[in-house]
Amino acid sequence: MSDAGPHELAVRGVHGLPEFQPGMRVGEQIAARAELADGDLVVVSQKIVSKAEGRLRKLSAVLPSSEARRLAAVLGREPALIELVLEESAEVLRAERGVLIVETRHGLVCANAGIDSSNLPGKDTVCLLPEDPDASARRIRAELAAATGASLGVVIADSFGRAWRLGQVEVAIGCAGLLPLDDWRGRHDSGGRELAATLIGIADEAASAADLVRDKVSRTPAAVVRGLGRYIGAEDGPGAAALRRPREEDLFR
């Protein structure tokens, strides 16, 4: 992989990863196929983490509640899918246009609790988000460290839609070893004026950068971002939990 100079970024996909089965170690598999160096950030698609953690469900095995059946009829969706969405959710924000916008039990606001049916075996199967994506990131980071000896960061990324803007972008649903937010508040600009509200979503920007080398069909479910060493630390850090806007500070609930 080409080196990235100071304030230069290089992003490359990790190719040749296997189809993940429950119990397989994502970090080990990536370490065997990527050149990794101190300061690299490994961005991993949620889908393979969920598969390795056994988070697939068969809709035919789900018994929908009456509330799930009611919402499914309103939305024109499968009751079993809606049941899984409700089980994964702490709160329903919107139920319109065939989609539930929810806050998941992890505190992520997204459509259908992140449950997805693409790139899965069998038409009856859906994939849930990892149980605890920050814990998943820490575990993958430990596997990568054990295999490579390098000091790395890990992001677990998923595609989220946005309010007001079309197009999904990848965001960090879990991370470890990476400073998720770069806080410039209290620092000063080049003219000596205090930067008022500059808190930069590094982990989300890195997830988006990694998506640009991926391909939804050929399955490149991991990428290495080189050049963010200044945000990679020895500790696992606060994780992507730090990216969740507290409910009481959120104007759009």
Next chain:
Amino acid sequence: MSDAGPHELAVRGVHGLPEFQPGMRVGEQIAARAELADGDLVVVSQKIVSKAEGRLRKLSAVLPSSEARRLAAVLGREPALIELVLEESAEVLRAERGVLIVETRHGLVCANAGIDSSNLPGKDTVCLLPEDPDASARRIRAELAAATGASLGVVIADSFGRAWRLGQVEVAIGCAGLLPLDDWRGRHDSGGRELAATLIGIADEAASAADLVRDKVSRTPAAVVRGLGRYIGAEDGPGAAALRRPREEDLFR
């Protein structure tokens, strides 16, 4: 600049740009300082585009309306700033916690109509967004093409906060020559299942990738993203206007 292989990305800042004054040509200045090749994407900070277009305003020269004075008192902000925000806006979505969330006349939903006071000369000066950021991108693209002969894309990027998530990320407020959305709807995954709702915000992800090589203090207000040639076309294309979610499809107004 290092080459980027297929499905590999390289991002590098453009250094040594001057302080922009009204009438200066952003594309010419960048072309003089960056190695550019066919298929490169040039990501330019909104701030320098606005400066070159003379979009600075002195708050002391603004006469606030009674509505601006009323809102300013509620929000604890300067009436002159609120007046400018209202002048730039088509609709106010929220007025709380010291901030106006508005839809700008361009159709962008953001805080304070994108008006910003960092990295500007004089404490009384603020910077408005470009009058028409897609037109700005087309003009910069034409300047770059004239200076280099290369087929390039241009994104004009600004930092926006998000609903539900902490941390600002850079998004595309204008673009030219770049496919802003990669539409996978109707295509099929590796298992033959149709990808239901996969519309990828390429222009926004590229803006975020470019931000990772920038530095808010040392002023690196432009970056070159190499490796997105498959999204760069001969035509200017639909611009960032294509990223605006139609009001009637938006659940969070």
